[in-house]
Every structure is written in structure tokens, then in C-alpha cells.
Amino acid sequence: MKELATKQDIQNFEVDWNYYLKSFIVTQSGLSHKTVKTYKTAITKFISYLDDNEINRPLPDDIHEYQGFLKDNNFSVFTIGLYMVALKKFFAYLETPYKSLGAQSLTIYKDIYAMANPTVQRPARGVHYRENLTDEAITLLRGKLIDSEAQKDCRDLLMMDLGLYCGCRVNEIANIKSTDIVKDGDNYRLYLLRKNQSGKVLSVFIAENIVTRMKAYIKKYKIDGYLFTDLSHAKTGKGDHLCSSTISTIISKRMINAEVKKGTITAHSMRHNAGTAYYQATKDLYATQQFMGHRDSKTTEIYMHVDRNYETNGLALQPA
Numbered sequence: 001m002k003e004l005a006t007k008q009d010i011q012n013f014e015v016d017w018n019y020y021l022k023s024f025i026v027t028q029s030g031l032s033h034k035t036v037k038t039y040k041t042a043i044t045k046f047i048s049y050l051d052d053n054e055i056n057r058p059l060p061d062d063i064h065e066y067q068g069f070l071k072d073n074n075f076s077v078f079t080i081g082l083y084m085v086a087l088k089k090f091f092a093y094l095e096t097p098y099k100s101l102g103a104q105s106l107t108i109y110k111d112i113y114a115m116a117n118p119t120v121q122r123p124a125r126g127v128h129y130r131e132n133l134t135d136e137a138i139t140l141l142r143g144k145l146i147d148s149e150a151q152k153d154c155r156d157l158l159m160m161d162l163g164l165y166c167g168c169r170v171n172e173i174a175n176i177k178s179t180d181i182v183k184d185g186d187n188y189r190l191y192l193l194r195k196n197q198s199g200k201v202l203s204v205f206i207a208e209n210i211v212t213r214m215k216a217y218i219k220k221y222k223i224d225g226y227l228f229t230d231l232s233h234a235k236t237g238k239g240d241h242l243c244s245s246t247i248s249t250i251i252s253k254r255m256i257n258a259e260v261k262k263g264t265i266t267a268h269s270m271r272h273n274a275g276t277a278y279y280q281a282t283k284d285l286y287a288t289q290q291f292m293g294h295r296d297s298k299t300t301e302i303y304m305h306v307d308r309n310y311e312t313n314g315l316a317l318q319p320a
Contacts, residue, residue, distance in 0.1 A: 015056055017047045024093045032171075034245050042086035063087070132273045137260035138164065142319070144258055152231060154217050156254055158210070159228060159247055163270030165319060166190060166204050167278065167292050170251075170267055171244040176227045178218045181211055192293075202293055209319065275303040 021043050028036050049066055050058060058066070070080045133141070145157040162168040162176070172192045180191045182203075188211045189203040217223065226241030242250070248267040255261035271292075279288040279300075289300040 017050065020094060021047065021090075024090055027093065028089075032243055032245055038082055039086045039089065042083040043090050045083065046087060046090075131264045131269060132276055133164075133260060133265060133269055137258075137265075138273070141254060141258045141260050145254075151221060154213070155228060155231070156250060158214055158217060160251060160254070160270060161210050161213075161319065162190075163251075163267065164273055165210060166206055167271050167274035168192065168204075169244075169271060170247050173228065174226075174242055174244045174247055177225055178223045178227055180227075181206065181214060202290075204291060207319070272303070275300070279303045 021040070024043070025036060025040055028039060031039075046066065049069060050056070050062075053062075055062055067080060067084070070083065075083070141160065142157065145153045145160075148154065148157075159173050162173050163170070168176075168190075175193045176190070182189050182191065184205075188206050188208060190206040191203045214227070218227070223229070228242045228247065230240060230242065251267035251270075252261060255265065255267075275288060275292045278291045279285065282288065285297060285300055285304065288303060289297050292300060292303075294300045
């Protein structure tokens, strides 16, 4: 098709959007249940909007008008942002021919849709302040677990320390395996499912005292595979590993019990603590960017303005 199709021409090609939604959801099976549910909700809302406005194939202007529709209906900026991300994923999926989709071919859709090529823009957000745990809160949170020999307490303390001192995201903690700790000279590295722009799997240095507790935990409970599993299977190491949402819930409950969960503090806040502490210890923005796995240094700059008191050996943060 050499000539640019008009909006009316494009609307003449009807699309069974619900068919493609179901196919799209099937391809997202590797994501968490919560993420898939968000995608489905967001795209279903979009399909409903298209039906209500008799739009078969949305153009860029339709996408922008849809954003305005969400805003007018009191959707938060955060929710609108999530919905736009879902649409981006959905459109990217539709531009790739999948043989497994059955009778309906994406070829016609791809040819016509490429002419419109809607650009989904996330709405601008205000400054996002990162709220960290105070030193006192960390002491209260860890103090309830540090001397305990109970398996659940040992497991939960390790998960929290990986966030506080290694800057691990919750989904990275969920995917750590017993073989991901590697000796590197006089230090230890923890390999994570964290990929940079080159596609390489990255690692972070991990304090020896955390490694010691981690090895003891692995040996005592015979962990072989994922480090953090459902406790009913932990002794065999063959149980399903805890998903990121479950780990977030576990840590949030620990925070509530220690009476330190206030304001916007969440399990992810521990990662912010690590980023802030690493920058304060090194005063090196690039090193902190690498430690945190940020693609953009501007994301790392948020850690430059808060004073923290962590101990470091120059490579790994460690509990004081």
C-alpha cells in the first residue's frame, strides 16, 4: 500500500479487538498475575472506549483523546501511565505476525496500522520523592529478626537485607537461586536477573556477613534451586519460589509489625535506602548508577541529596 490511507479508509477495516486481547494475554504468561491483570483491565477499558465511539482502528489523535477521557473520568496520573504502558505493549504485539493466532491474520492490520503508527505517550508526572526508611526504623525492623533462629525469620531477614544492602528489586529477590553467589577474589558477587541495555546479566557485590547467613540458610534447609520458596517446601528446596507480590506482602507485614510502615514506605523503599547509601559512601554517580542498574543517570540523581550512615568496604554495603 503506497498511498497514505485516510482515517475513514482505516475505519472501514473492522477489528475483533477482544480476539487479539485474548491472544495477547496468552503471550504474557511469564509476567506476574498482578501485571497480567493490569494489562487486561487497561486494554479492556480501551476496547470499551473504541466501541462507545465507533472507532475500529485508532489513530494518534484517538489515543490522545483517550488519555483526556481517562483524565476527565478522574483516573489518577499513575493509573493513566499504567494504561498507556499496557497499550504500548499491546500495539507492539500487534505489529508482529504470530503464526499461532489462528485464522485471523495480522498482515492487513500491520500494513494499515503502520501508516497511522500511533505514539502512546505517558502523561507527565510531578516530582516523585523517594521516601526512605530511617536508621531507627531499620534497627527496629531488623532487630526483631536478627537473633531469631526460626526459619521464617531467617528467610525474611535475608530478603530485607538484599533490598537494604544490595539494592535488589523485589522481583530480583524472587528469582535468586542458591548458585547465584559467586566468589570474586576476596569479595562475593550476587548475580541477578537484571539486564542492562546490552542485554548482559549484571551482578552486585554482596557483604560477606550476608553471604555467611545465606550459606548457612542454604545448608540448614537444603536449598537447591530458588533461594526463597514457600516454607512448606523449603526443606526440600523443590517448592515454587515466592513471587514478587508475595515477597512485597511479607515485607510489608514485617514493617507493620515493627510499626515502621508510614507514609509511602513500601518493600521497594529498601532499594532506595541502598541507592542513597551507596552514593553517600562512594560519592560516585556513575558507580551508583551501575550498582542500581539504572539506564538513565537522571534516575540515579535522586539519591544525591539524602545523608545516610551505612558501612561499606568500597564495593558492598553491609549492615552496621
